[in-house]
Amino acid sequence: MMDRRAFIATLARGLMAAPLTLLAQPQSRLARIGFLAAGSASTRVQQPFLQGMRELGLVEGRDFAVDWRFAEGRYERLPGLGAELVRLKVDVIVAVTTLCVQAAHQATTTTPIVMVGVPDPIGEGFAVSLSRPGGNITGLTNIxxxxxxxxxxxxxxxxxxxxxxxxxxxxxxxxxxxxxxxxxxxxxxxxxxxxxxxxxxxxxxxxxxxxxxxxxxxxxxxxxxxxxxxxxxxxxxxxxxxxxxxxxxxxxxxxxxxxxxxxxDLAMHYRRAATYVDKILKGAKPGSLPIEQPTVLxxxxxxxxxxxxxxxxxxxxxxxxxxxxx
CATH class of the missing domain: 3.40.50.2300 (Response regulator)
Incomplete structure (x- = not known):
């Protein structure tokens, strides 16, 4: 039989180990969002998207992190920036304009891509149809x-x-x-x-x-x-x-x-892009999310x-x- 001293020592070791076990439990993982734009970093681009995420109850730093990539108008940088986001293993890429979507699509056919401001997604080969795009790309067109x-x-x-x-x-x-x-x-x-x-x-x-x-x-x-x-x-x-x-x-x-x-209103489109990101992070497939067209000019x-x-x-x-x- 275990004597009194051995019992107390065993109990003490268990109590000491308990907090360590709790600390070792994995924390909920932040969703990682890549954002690829051909222009310059601007609050006119970033803030509407973040606002859209907040409206969905998602807080930067608590629920998600954004890897921002801007080409500063140098389009030749886009393929490298798109590949960089894929290497970072982001969960979804928001790509602004046709050239950004092209760069992201060249880098991955599996990571979901939410496009913003693409005039002809079907003609560019990004989607089979607006109602059911198929593949890994969905989002918003422009006119x-x-x-x-x-x-x-x-x-x-x-x-x-x-x-x-x-x-x-x-x-x-x-x-x-x-x-x-x-x-x-x-x-x-x-x-x-x-x-x-x-x-x-x-x-x-x-x-x-x-x-x-x-x-x-x-x-x-x-x-x-x-x-x-x-x-x-x-x-x-x-x-x-x-x-x-x-x-x-x-x-x-x-x-x-x-x-x-x-x-x-592109600011509205950046906010709407957040809705697509939220749905994808919750498990929706981009190929089954209809592409939206602008209605307000x-x-x-x-x-x-x-x-x-x-x-x-x-x-x-x-x-x-x-x-x-x-």
Missing amino acids: VTEVSSKHLELLQVAVPRLSLVAVLINPGNPSDALILEQIEGTAYTRRIKVLQVEAGTASQIEAGFAAITRARAQAVIVATDSYFDVQQELIIKLAVGNRLPTISSSPEMTEAGGLMSYGQ EFVINRKTARVLGLVIPRELELRADRAIE
Whole structure:
């Protein structure tokens, strides 16, 4: 039989070991989210996504961690950044724009990918259909190609006797070619000539505006592009300096001094991306989650820029504007 001293010693060892056993129990694992964007780090990108996660009851640092990766407009970096996120073994990748989705998809066909802002996911081979995409990609489309025709229509109202419009595109962005094609089709029916201007660097943007001025174009459509977002201050400086009205899909560019913008609310899309991430983390398969299309578009006018350019905004546009910047 165990004597009294041996019993006490055994009991003491058990009591000492109990807390160590509890401490050794595994803690709940943080979900790891990769976020890949072609532009620059910005609260306009990051905060809406984090807000969307909070609205779902998920707190950064408690429930999930985000590995942010931004290419700063240098598209050649995207494949490496996408591969890096896969090596980190993230649970899901949020990829913003077509080039980011391409880079992530090249790196993995198994890790779920939530796309944001892709004009043609079926044409790009990311999905079989919008209702049931299949594969490892789902998320949200954009309609930058479709609204580009509207950009031309709005410019024609804002700029009297518009006959030549320049279209600034990035040759490294496949979506911009679709935008240009759409604008050219609309311009032909309206008897407006189109000047195609390609730029993928700051010096090319400067040279492009010099060409626009020489050609005496009366306005500029800035195609949707992450590098143009990075360089928006330069673009607006050159446009205003040359007294050129601009329109884009980006309200941020209008806030920075562009004349007008018409497009979807990307902040809302980043919030919606969080819903996809939450469902995937809970076990949903991306291939069975329908792809969403934008339903809300915003038209913004910068009245201050109009005054600088010497333009009088027609009453028709004032009434249609969702927001006016003084």
